[in-house]
Amino acid sequence: MREIVVISGKGGTGKTSLTAAFAHLAQDKILCDLDVDAPDLHILLEPQTRRQGAFLSGNEAIIDPGLCQACGLCAEKCRFGAIQAVEGSFRVNASRCEGCKVCVALCPHQAIDFQDRLCGTWYQSETRFGPMVHAQLFPGQENSGRLVSLLKQQARELAQQKGIDLILSDGTPGIGCPVIASLSQATLALIVTEPTPSGLHDLKRIADLCEHFRIRTAVLINKWDLNLDHTEAIETLCAEKGYVPVGRLPHDIQVAQAMVQRKAVTELEENPFNLQVRQIWKTIESLLPNN
Amino acid sequence: MIVAIASGKGGTGKTTVSASLTAIWERPVVAVDLDVEEPNLHLFLKPELISTETVNLEVPVLEPSACTLCRACSELCQFKALAIFGKTLMVMPEMCHGCGGCFEVCPAEALKRGNRELGVMEIGHSRGQIPCLTGRLRVGESMSPPLMRHIRHRMAEMAKDMNADLIIDAPPGVSCPAMNAVQDSDVILLVTEPTPFGFHDFQLAWQAFAPLGKPMGVVVNRAGLGDDRAYAFCEAKGLPILAEIPYRREIAEHYAKGGLLAEMDSEMRWRFASLQEGLDRLNRGVSHA
Numbered sequence A: 001m002r003e004i005v006v007i008s009g010k011g012g013t014g015k016t017s018l019t020a021a022f023a024h025l026a027q028d029k030i031l032c033d034l035d036v037d038a039p040d041l042h043i044l045l046e047p048q049t050r051r052q053g054a055f056l057s058g059n060e061a062i063i064d065p066g067l068c069q070a071c072g073l074c075a076e077k078c079r080f081g082a083i084q085a086v087e088g089s090f091r092v093n094a095s096r097c098e099g100c101k102v103c104v105a106l107c108p109h110q111a112i113d114f115q116d117r118l119c120g121t122w123y124q125s126e127t128r129f130g131p132m133v134h135a136q137l138f139p140g141q142e143n144s145g146r147l148v149s150l151l152k153q154q155a156r157e158l159a160q161q162k163g164i165d166l167i168l169s170d171g172t173p174g175i176g177c178p179v180i181a182s183l184s185q186a187t188l189a190l191i192v193t194e195p196t197p198s199g200l201h202d203l204k205r206i207a208d209l210c211e212h213f214r215i216r217t218a219v220l221i222n223k224w225d226l227n228l229d230h231t232e233a234i235e236t237l238c239a240e241k242g243y244v245p246v247g248r249l250p251h252d253i254q255v256a257q258a259m260v261q262r263k264a265v266t267e268l269e270e271n272p273f274n275l276q277v278r279q280i281w282k283t284i285e286s287l288l289p290n291n
Numbered sequence B: 001m002i003v004a005i006a007s008g009k010g011g012t013g014k015t016t017v018s019a020s021l022t023a024i025w026e027r028p029v030v031a032v033d034l035d036v037e038e039p040n041l042h043l044f045l046k047p048e049l050i051s052t053e054t055v056n057l058e059v060p061v062l063e064p065s066a067c068t069l070c071r072a073c074s075e076l077c078q079f080k081a082l083a084i085f086g087k088t089l090m091v092m093p094e095m096c097h098g099c100g101g102c103f104e105v106c107p108a109e110a111l112k113r114g115n116r117e118l119g120v121m122e123i124g125h126s127r128g129q130i131p132c133l134t135g136r137l138r139v140g141e142s143m144s145p146p147l148m149r150h151i152r153h154r155m156a157e158m159a160k161d162m163n164a165d166l167i168i169d170a171p172p173g174v175s176c177p178a179m180n181a182v183q184d185s186d187v188i189l190l191v192t193e194p195t196p197f198g199f200h201d202f203q204l205a206w207q208a209f210a211p212l213g214k215p216m217g218v219v220v221n222r223a224g225l226g227d228d229r230a231y232a233f234c235e236a237k238g239l240p241i242l243a244e245i246p247y248r249r250e251i252a253e254h255y256a257k258g259g260l261l262a263e264m265d266s267e268m269r270w271r272f273a274s275l276q277e278g279l280d281r282l283n284r285g286v287s288h289a
Helices: A015-025 A041-045 A073-077 A102-106 A144-162 A177-183 A197-212 A228-241 A254-260 A272-287 B014-024 B041-045 B072-076 B101-105 B145-162 B176-182 B196-212 B229-237 B249-256 B266-283
Strands: A002-007 A030-033 A048-063 A083-086 A089-092 A112-127 A130-137 A166-170 A188-193 A216-222 A244-249 B002-006 B029-033 B048-062 B082-085 B088-091 B111-126 B130-137 B165-169 B187-192 B216-223 B241-246
Touching: A002 A015, A002 A177, A015 A041, A015 A166, A015 A254, A015 A272, A030 A041, A030 A144, A041 A130, A041 A254, A041 B196, A048 A089, A048 A102, A048 A144, A073 A083, A073 A102, A102 A112, A102 B101, A112 A144, A130 A144, A144 A166, A144 A177, A177 A197, A188 A197, A188 A272, A197 A216, A197 A228, A197 B041, A216 A228, A216 A272, A228 A244, A244 A272, A254 B196, B002 B014, B002 B176, B014 B029, B014 B041, B014 B165, B014 B187, B014 B216, B014 B266, B029 B041, B029 B145, B041 B111, B041 B130, B048 B088, B048 B145, B072 B082, B072 B101, B101 B111, B111 B145, B130 B145, B145 B165, B145 B176, B176 B196, B187 B196, B187 B266, B196 B216, B196 B229, B216 B229, B216 B266, B241 B266
Parallel strands: A002 A166, A002 A188, A030 A130, A030 A166, A188 A216, A216 A244, B002 B165, B002 B187, B029 B130, B029 B165, B187 B216, B216 B241
Antiparallel strands: A048 A112, A083 A089, A112 A130, B048 B111, B082 B088, B111 B130
């Protein structure tokens, strides 16, 4: 199975707009939006849901005020500051509860319940570019890494059922838990960066993370014409570190215009910008192993 | 006043707004970068580094000779950091969330207290006297909330000691790291862009943060790009738009050079000064100008 994961470190470099274009250009593939926290790919792909399910992950502690003797041991032992004294009893602040069960195990009065936590919804859908697996974590919820792993698993199963050997995934910004989960078993990490101080700084960290997990890394410089010095610095970094440069794209308002029309930028009338996107996709495809 | 600058979508201009607000702020202020996965505020405030401190998480270390294989710890651990394979207890410190439960339940004192490095906390001074506090997650570390908790503890001390306001640059998204970053704030400033992606994630951010009951204001960045649904949403929800930053190529180029937007020209400076006034009004409980 060949898996391309599009990531960036810094947010807003153009991951999702470019993933949509590659989704348009790629032949048989499963699409996957691994940005479960603030997913946007569905806005361009307008998926029709075929199956969906609840994402339950972890638990949360709930104190029964009828059983609580207000000894305060739970609040003392909670390392997440999630338990506060309220009106002669104690209460768990759900947004701070880590689900570690320490309070449940130590409560001398068995006054704390440990309930399943409903964190989000996953979807398997059809789009005009092919099957898509995506999800929405409920706002403010955690365990996004586990939801990313679940989506990857579903995408692989779907690919096997349909005899497809390419998964194209849109990733999430940052270098933490959901990004690490998204890189698991990836064939190629495609980093979309921009020639700004933040773009360059964040590229170094995300590329280090890919190296840490020994994943082949390709770099696409978006909005390259905003600053030539930074563009050249990024290209020098790629040469030194062995990241494959797949091309430069200029800053172009077409990307936003296509977004407003709910289209991939390659679905607009043929023009110099989207021809470059096509060329870049060919380069990316050439980096993949042949089946 | 503690202001958290957040957004759902990444790259809408949180750091741009945080850096410029810090530069024009009229009272003592500490700039705090809580986007520990990809901290960028220092790239614009360019602080002179004063101290770097390693931040650790307390994790268990096995004393094999003392372990009786009673399973108390492995049955409690919710994060698969402790497991019994055959006749050995395996400890996987990278899975540990630092709850301390295993130390509590071990009857044999077979678990000693060790550390896993989460990252570093950096303190510097920008422009002579503005303290900058940054958390920087170690590359390969997956959990940002424990490092963020450490930075939050420190920022509270600094605000108290210096009688200063705090400007917090939050991470993108609306899950645990973003929630962690806005928990302590008096006012949340949402930075959005009027595009379909920006609007979608802006609504998610509003859904995530509104239950906290804190006053919220909005900065519309790249105004003129895309569509205008963000404006209608703000009006419907009573969210005051405290500043707009127009979509102009020269602004993007100024940012790409590492420049502070508030210092680009006098008009931009005025926009940020009026943003501070808007935040002060929100904090005093006056929601509209």
